[in-house]
Amino acid sequence: xxxxxxxxGTPNDGTYTVTLAVPTDALGDYVLRIGRIExxxxxxxxxxxxxxxxFPGPFSGNILVNRTPLHxxxxxTLSPPSVNVTAGTVDVTAxxxxxxxxxxxxxxxxxxxxxxxxxxxxxxxxxxDRTAGSGTSGDYSVxxxxxxxxxxGLYAPSLDLRGTVGGSxxxxxxxxxxxxxxxxxxxVANTGAVDLSAPVISFVSATPNSIPSGxxxxxxxxxxxxxxxxxxxEVYVYxxxxxxxxxxxxxxxxxGTERNGLWELTAPLPPNNIPPGVYAIQFSATxxxxxxxxxxxxxxxxxQSVTITAPASGYDSWTSASGxxxxxxxxxxxxxxxxxxxxxxxxxxxxxxxxxxxxxxxxGAGLPAATLAGSGAARHLTLGFWIPADLLTGNSLKLSxxxxxxxxxxxxxxxxxxxxxxxxxxxxxxxxxxxxxxxVMDPAAxxxxxxxxxxxxxxxIP
Numbered sequence: 001x002x003x004x005x006x007x008x009g010t011p012n013d014g015t016y017t018v019t020l021a022v023p024t025d026a027l028g029d030y031v032l033r034i035g036r037i038e039x040x041x042x043x044x045x046x047x048x049x050x051x052x053x054x055f056p057g058p059f060s061g062n063i064l065v066n067r068t069p070l071h072x073x074x075x076x077t078l079s080p081p082s083v084n085v086t087a088g089t090v091d092v093t094a095x096x097x098x099x100x101x102x103x104x105x106x107x108x109x110x111x112x113x114x115x116x117x118x119x120x121x122x123x124x125x126x127x128x129d130r131t132a133g134s135g136t137s138g139d140y141s142v143x144x145x146x147x148x149x150x151x152x153g154l155y156a157p158s159l160d161l162r163g164t165v166g167g168s169x170x171x172x173x174x175x176x177x178x179x180x181x182x183x184x185x186x187x188v189a190n191t192g193a194v195d196l197s198a199p200v201i202s203f204v205s206a207t208p209n210s211i212p213s214g215x216x217x218x219x220x221x222x223x224x225x226x227x228x229x230x231x232x233x234e235v236y237v238y239x240x241x242x243x244x245x246x247x248x249x250x251x252x253x254x255x256g257t258e259r260n261g262l263w264e265l266t267a268p269l270p271p272n273n274i275p276p277g278v279y280a281i282q283f284s285a286t287x288x289x290x291x292x293x294x295x296x297x298x299x300x301x302x303x304q305s306v307t308i309t310a311p312a313s314g315y316d317s318w319t320s321a322s323g324x325x326x327x328x329x330x331x332x333x334x335x336x337x338x339x340x341x342x343x344x345x346x347x348x349x350x351x352x353x354x355x356x357x358x359x360x361x362x363x364g365a366g367l368p369a370a371t372l373a374g375s376g377a378a379r380h381l382t383l384g385f386w387i388p389a390d391l392l393t394g395n396s397l398k399l400s401x402x403x404x405x406x407x408x409x410x411x412x413x414x415x416x417x418x419x420x421x422x423x424x425x426x427x428x429x430x431x432x433x434x435x436x437x438x439x440v441m442d443p444a445a446x447x448x449x450x451x452x453x454x455x456x457x458x459x460x461i462p
Contacts, residue, residue, distance in 0.1 A: 011040075069169040069176050071108075071161035072099045076171075076178055078157070082187035085148045092186065094123060095141045096159070097133075103165025104135030110142075111158045112186050117151035118196045119289025121186075135164075146188060147288045149195035149230045154185035195229035198291040202226065206281045206304040211269060213276055213308050221265045221304070223251060223283045230288040231258030237265045239279040239306065246274055269308070276310045314397030315460055318346050318432045322353060331460065340367065347399055347458030349386045349430035365430055368456045372446060373439075381405065381442040381452045386428050386435035391417065397432060398461040405442040406453040415440055 001018040008015040074097040083090040098105050110123040123144045132139040158172035171178050203224035211217050225232045235251040251263040263285075281304040286292040319329045324342070328335040331343035338355030345352040349365035359369035368385040388397045401420070404412040419440065426437040446452050 068101065070101050070103075070165070070167065071105055071163055071169040072101065073097070073159065073161065073169075073171050073176070073179055073182075074099060076157070076159065076182040078183040078186050081183050082189070083146050084189040085146055085150055086190050086192040088148050089145045091143050092146055093141060093143045094125070095131075095139065096125075097137075097139050098161060099137045100135070100163050100165075103163045105138065105140075105161065106163050108159060108161040110144075111160075112155035113158070114151065114153045114155045114188075117153050117155070118194060119147070119150050119287075119291050121146060121150075121155065122290060146186070147230060148190075149193055150188055150190060150289055151194050151196075152188050152190045154187055156185045157183075193229060195227075195287065195289050195291070197227075197229075198293045199225045199227040199232050199285040199287050201283060201285055201293050201301065204281075204283055204301055204304055206306060209305065210307040210309055213269075213274060213310060218266050218268045219248065219281075219306060221248075221251065221281060221283070223263050223285070224261070225263060225285045225293075226260045227285075227287045228259055232261065232263075233258070233286050233288045233290075235263040235265075235283065235285045238282040238284070239269075239274065239308075240282050241277055241279050245282075246279075274308050276308050278305055278307050280305050314399065314432065315343070315346055318397075319352075321431050322351070324352060328352075343460065344458060346397075346432060347401070349428065349432055349435045351431065365428060365435065368454075370454060373441060374445075377445060377447070379446045380444075381446055381454050382439050383454050383456060384437065384439045385456065386430070387417075387420070387422070387438045388432070389427070389434040389436045392422070395461070400459050400461050402457045402459075403440040404455050404457065405444065407444070407451065409453045412455075413443065415443065 001016055003011065005016045005018050006014045007017045076096045077094070079093045079095070083092060094110055098108075104127075106127060108125045110121075110125060112121040112123075114120070121144065123142060125140055125142050127135060129140045129142045130138045131141045156172075157178070158170065159178075160168050160170045162168045169176060201223060204222065206219060206221040208217065208219075211219060219237075221237050223235055223237075225235060232253075235253075237248045237251060239246040239248060248269070249265055249267045251265040253261045254264045255262045282294065284292055284294045315331065319325075319342070324333075324335060327333060329342070331341065331346075333342050334340060335342070336351075336353050336355040340350065342352050344350075344367070348367060350367075359366045365386045368383040371382050371384065372379045373382040374380055383403060387401065388395065388399060390396055391399065391401070401417040403415040403417075403420070405415065406412045420438045421440070422436050422438045424436060428435040428437070440456075442452055442454055444452065
């Protein structure tokens with residue numbers, strides 16, 4: 001909230017009102033926290049909690065949010081309820097019955113955890129695991145491995161259920177209770193080796209260090225990871241910047257073993273949805289016990305980054321596709337020596353490496369062609385040429401056109417591109433994309449012995 005929410009008083013002594021929306025998937029006890037209060041001079045009070053004795057009355061303590069679960073867990077069992085992983089991985093089957101109060105069950109996550117142990121177990125339950133019934137009332141079964149090297153102890157379950165409508169329903173000790181008769185904690189015995197440490201990341205690299213947004217150029221990232229006991233299971237790569245994080249993909253091991261291997265990601269960036277900027281390349285590695293390491297800039301490994309540049313303009317892409325480089329690529333250059341600069345070749349869909357430049361016609365692109373349209377005293381000078389098909393919509397080539405007409409070649413009357421007549425039934429594929437034939441008419445009628453001049457100006461939009 002800010003000064004706009006002041007409902008009474010002054011900036012020096014005022015009352016402020018703000019409404020908080022409680023989401024549909026909220027449940028349990030919530031602490032109210034005022035994250036920051038700042039005055040005009042920059043002085044601030046940070047992180048004041050409602051449970052703090054300094055929090056002003058009359059409000060104190062927690063907010064209790066109650067609701068009816070959207071997904072009713074009727075039964076839940078683990079079979080077997082106890083395992084011994086001393087000699088190796090053991091499979092356990094989780095079965096449950098779920099009824100929805102709105103929509104259908106979609107998917108859920110089962111988590112078995114022990115706060116004093118070295119790892120945890122995550123299990124995905126989807127609609128494809130249904131063994132009987134329907135999406136509104138069904139039975140589900142999924143078998144998952146309990147890994148070797150897991151610490152012995154009791155692993156309490158929590159179950160997060162989600163559906164096609166509304167939020168989630170989480171069954172755990174502090175939220176919705178498991179139904180009567182449900183299997184409690186999974187008992188794990190292990191008298192052998194225990195994996196007590198997360199994977200160790202010892203080397204990372206990434207190339208190239210600059211990629212245009214939306215480019216097909218892939219980012220190649222490599223990471224060397226060791227895990228002496230259970231072995232590395234997954235390696236993930238992210239791009240991060242203050243306030244945003246983008247998951248790219250998981251890497252694959254290209255050499256070595258799970259306990260000592262080199263992993264690589266070769267993937268293009270998600271097209272067009274990462275804004276230009278400098279991004280840190282972050283790596284995370286998990287072992288078979290879901291213990292993980294996360295590379296940041298403070299762990300002694302040189303930071304990796306990539307600069308996402310703004311996508312190349314339509315003109316730059318066209319010069320590249322046309323094979324123009326060096327002194328042949330500027331907009332004022334004329335590499336085919338036909339008297340038409342690159343910018344005009346680009347604007348009118350022409351080939352900058354092939355002379356001569358011909359007037360535009362239905363058969364092909366060229367410089368604007370002049371004709372007299374109409375008859376008698378209603379004849380008008382008309383210019384015709386091929387323009388980008390999306391000129392008045394997306395304008396992906398970033399071009400702007402202006403028609404001008406004159407009676408003396410000195411004083412000109414402007415006709416904007418919004419007044420062009422575009423023939424949607426025509427199409428012409430050029431090196432700069434699809435084109436439509438358009439015409440623009442001189443607003444003044446043509447009279448015999450009264451010359452009329454016409455021209456088209458084309459320019460690039462920054």
